[in-house]
Amino acid sequence: MDFKLIPSTCSYCGTGCGVLFQVMDGRLIDTLPMKTHPVNEGKLCIKGWNLHEHVISDKRLKSPMIKKDGELQESSWDEAIRVTADKFKSIINEHGPDSVGVLASAKITNEENYLAQKFARAVIGTNNVDHCARL
Amino acid sequence: MQEQVREWLEQGKVDIFLGYKKIQGHPLPYCFTKDNLDEISELIVAEARYSLEKMATKIAAEHKELKIGLLTRDCNQRALNVLYIWNQLNPENIKTIGVNCCPSNLKEGGDCSYLKPKPAPSVKKMIGIDNNMAVETAEEFGQKERINRWMYEFQKCIKCYGCRDICPVCFCKECSLEHTDLIGTGNIPPEIPIFHLVRAVHMGGRCIDCGLCEDACPAYIPLRLLYRKVNDIVLNIFDYKTGTSADQSPFNMLGEEVTLKPKPI
Numbered sequence: 252m253d254f255k256l257i258p259s260t261c262s263y264c265g266t267g268c269g270v271l272f273q274v275m276d277g278r279l280i281d282t283l284p285m286k287t288h289p290v291n292e293g294k295l296c297i298k299g300w301n302l303h304e305h306v307i308s309d310k311r312l313k314s315p316m317i318k319k320d321g322e323l324q325e326s327s328w329d330e331a332i333r334v335t336a337d338k339f340k341s342i343i344n345e346h347g348p349d350s351v352g353v354l355a356s357a358k359i360t361n362e363e364n365y366l367a368q369k370f371a372r373a374v375i376g377t378n379n380v381d382h383c384a385r386l
Numbered sequence: 387m388q389e390q391v392r393e394w395l396e397q398g399k400v401d402i403f404l405g406y407k408k409i410q411g412h413p414l415p416y417c418f419t420k421d422n423l424d425e426i427s428e429l430i431v432a433e434a435r436y437s438l439e440k441m442a443t444k445i446a447a448e449h450k451e452l453k454i455g456l457l458t459r460d461c462n463q464r465a466l467n468v469l470y471i472w473n474q475l476n477p478e479n480i481k482t483i484g485v486n487c488c489p490s491n492l493k494e495g496g497d498c499s500y501l502k503p504k505p506a507p508s509v510k511k512m513i514g515i516d517n518n519m520a521v522e523t524a525e526e527f528g529q530k531e532r533i534n535r536w537m538y539e540f541q542k543c544i545k546c547y548g549c550r551d552i553c554p555v556c557f558c559k560e561c562s563l564e565h566t567d568l569i570g571t572g573n574i575p576p577e578i579p580i581f582h583l584v585r586a587v588h589m590g591g592r593c594i595d596c597g598l599c600e601d602a603c604p605a606y607i608p609l610r611l612l613y614r615k616v617n618d619i620v621l622n623i624f625d626y627k628t629g630t631s632a633d634q635s636p637f638n639m640l641g642e643e644v645t646l647k648p649k650p651i
Binding site for chain 2: 252254255256258269271273275276280281283284285286287288293294295296297299300
């Protein structure tokens with residue numbers, strides 16, 4: 252019998268609510284709000300309360316998928332990144348860097364968002380950067 | 387307290403002990419076992435209240451014979467009584483260490499900071515319901531004003547189900563609040579006041595007035611007051627004091643025959 256509560260931060264939006272994951276025998280079974288967390292003070296929205304469900308969901312993608320022969324097929328990360336980079340290159344060569352846009356996310360960290368805009372500006376060469384909160 | 391827990395674990399009187407430990411600066415519920423006896427010196431009584439008995443219920447559902455020890459304030463103890471009555475926990479498998487309680491109508495001079503009443507903002511006082519109100523004061527409003535004030539509170543609901551999810555005595559497999567025939571889906575706020583009243587009715591003979599629901603409510607709806615009123619009715623009609631009475635709740639009867647005569651209201 253193994254029962255643990257693991258403090259973490261809710262990954263649903265940028266607010267950063269403190270959550271506690273209940274883990275029994277290595278399985279994630281439930282989510283609780285962290286009472287002493289300065290951001291949410293023991294409260295959560297419905298998405299936060301059900302965080303564990305998207306972790307344990309059968310529908311969760313566990314590896315990258317590439318469309319081959321009209322069908323999505325599982326692949327390795329190396330292959331997925333290779334394919335994406337090649338496609339980007341060919342699109343940029345053909346239509347110019349402004350044919351690409353980058354949509355950053357509220358679900359990733361500040362630092363990751365910084366990297367996303369850096370990637371857009373320095374690697375792809377476009378100022379087409381926007382954020383899902385403005386969609 | 388720490389020595390007592392160590393002894394229980396060493397002698398096998400309990401297999402696990404649910405208490406609190408400071409992790410990353412936060413007092414968090416922690417499961418002490420024989421395998422981490424060296425951590426027992428870190429066992430604390432936290433100001434933060436979590437429903438340890440709800441965790442125990444979840445553990446016991448999968449490990450039926452496991453002996454569980456836990457720290458209990460008065461509210462945890464009342465919740466345990468209800469869970470015993472409704473066969474969610476077996477009292478033979480539970481051992482408790484009682485600790486000091488929160489300040490409340492029931493007990494003065496407790497040490498839980500969470501229930502120290504915060505003064506209500508003026509808008510709540512003007513058009514809503516002050517969470518610190520006594521049941522009797524809340525009844526002094528005229529009928530029309532009273533429903534308007536409660537509707538103001540209910541329309542703030544963001545339907546997070548936090549009140550149900552945190553409730554130590556909410557254990558039903560199917561919940562009426564998610565039953566599409568009873569409560570419409572897809573809208574925020576949910577159908578009011580039915581959403582809150584369905585839950586309030588189900589709290590009759592169940593709610594042990596721990597206040598965790600109100601603590602977890604992002605909209606500061608005075609749920610505790612609402613459920614207090616419901617259980618006042620249960621007390622007046624059935625003479626049943628939820629959480630302290632040892633018998634079955636009057637709402638646990640099977641069959642068609644009504645054996646309890648309700649008093650005239």
